[in-house]
Amino acid sequence: MRASLIQLSVNSSDSAEDRRDRAASLVRGRAGDDLVVLPELWTAGAWAYDRWEHDAEGLDGPTAEVMSAAAREAGVWLHAGSIVERDTNGTLYNSALLFDRAGVLRGHYRKIHRYGFDTGEATLMGGGRDIVTVSTDFGVIGLAICYDLRFPELFRGLLDAGAELIVVPAAWPAARLGHWQLLTRTRALEEQVFxxxxxxxxxxxxxxxxGHSTVVDAWGTVLGEAGTAEEVVTADLDVAHVARIRSELPVLRDRVLGIEAPMGRHSN
Structure with missing residues (x-):
């Protein structure tokens, strides 16, 4: 299968409509790929908190409509990054959308781990509760978003739910690029997934x-990495590689579950 990551430029001067038009054009240009991926909160801006209420939308809103059409026209599975979703009760969520080749919404994941501590996403958005995987014609995809990378238990949950590929749209800050590069390789390696x-x-x-969008295989090898400009990273993936790695190095078989630290006992 062939996968492409569209590393969009998201600047404060852009409107959500302009971004949708540009993203749709880029997706349509990936006809022949199997999977295309966009970043986190690219319509509203992941750090533009003041725009979230204005740009929030439903799962049948303008971004979903445009991305559904782009997926159908290109004939690709499209992970449309994430949007600021407003549910029927008015709660905002950071929600990832996955469309199939016919443009049907097949996966919807609300970000579980909200960044910001006592500000931003952590206070302005609700948190998801569900682990989400989607079966496709090339393998099982697990869904996570940006800050989720820092929480290995979510990725282990995706593994247990059958994930062979995990897709992570992000708006990761340049100041912590080293963490991004380390965590993406680590999550792929420890779960033995793409x-x-x-x-x-x-x-x-x-x-x-x-920037530095990346594709990492189940051995922890980087198959493709972008720089700091708007660009597309494309990689050819053999999903059967996941089963081979898990067979050749069966570390997941040796997991020991239910370990608890004894209360009141310390070892020097």
Whole structure:
């Protein structure tokens, strides 16, 4: 299978409509690929908190409509990054959308781990509760978003749910590029999956994005990595590689579950 990460430039001067038009054009240009991926919150800007209420939309909103059409026209599975979703109760979520080749929404994941501590996403958005995987014609995809990379238990849950590829749209800041590069390789290696991590570039909300979108295989080898400009990273993946790696180095078989530290006992 062939996968492409579209590392969009997301700048404060862009409108959501302009970004949708540009993203749709780039997706349509990937006809012949199997999977295309966009970054996190690229319509509103992941750090532009003041735009979230204005640009929030439903799962049948303008971004979903445009991305569904782009997936259908290109004949690709499209992970449309994430949007600011407003549910029927008015709660905002950072939600990833996965469309099939016919443009049907097949996966919807609400980000579980919200960044910001006591500000931003952590206070303005609700948190998801569900682990989400989707079966495709080339393998089982697990869904995660940006800050989720710092929480290995989610990725182990995706593994247990059958994931062979995990897609991570992001708006990772340039100041922590080293963490991005380390965590993407680590999550792929420890779960023995393909990991496709699509970051944004540009500056919005005062935050410069790291770029360096990357595709990592189940051995932890980087198969493709972008720089810091708007570009497309494409890699040919053999999903059967996942089963081979898990067979040749069966570390997942040796997991020991239910380990608890004894209360009140310490060892020097």
């Amino acid at each position: 990991l496709l991590a699509c970051d944004a570039v540009g500056t919005h909300g005062g935050m410069q994005q790291a």
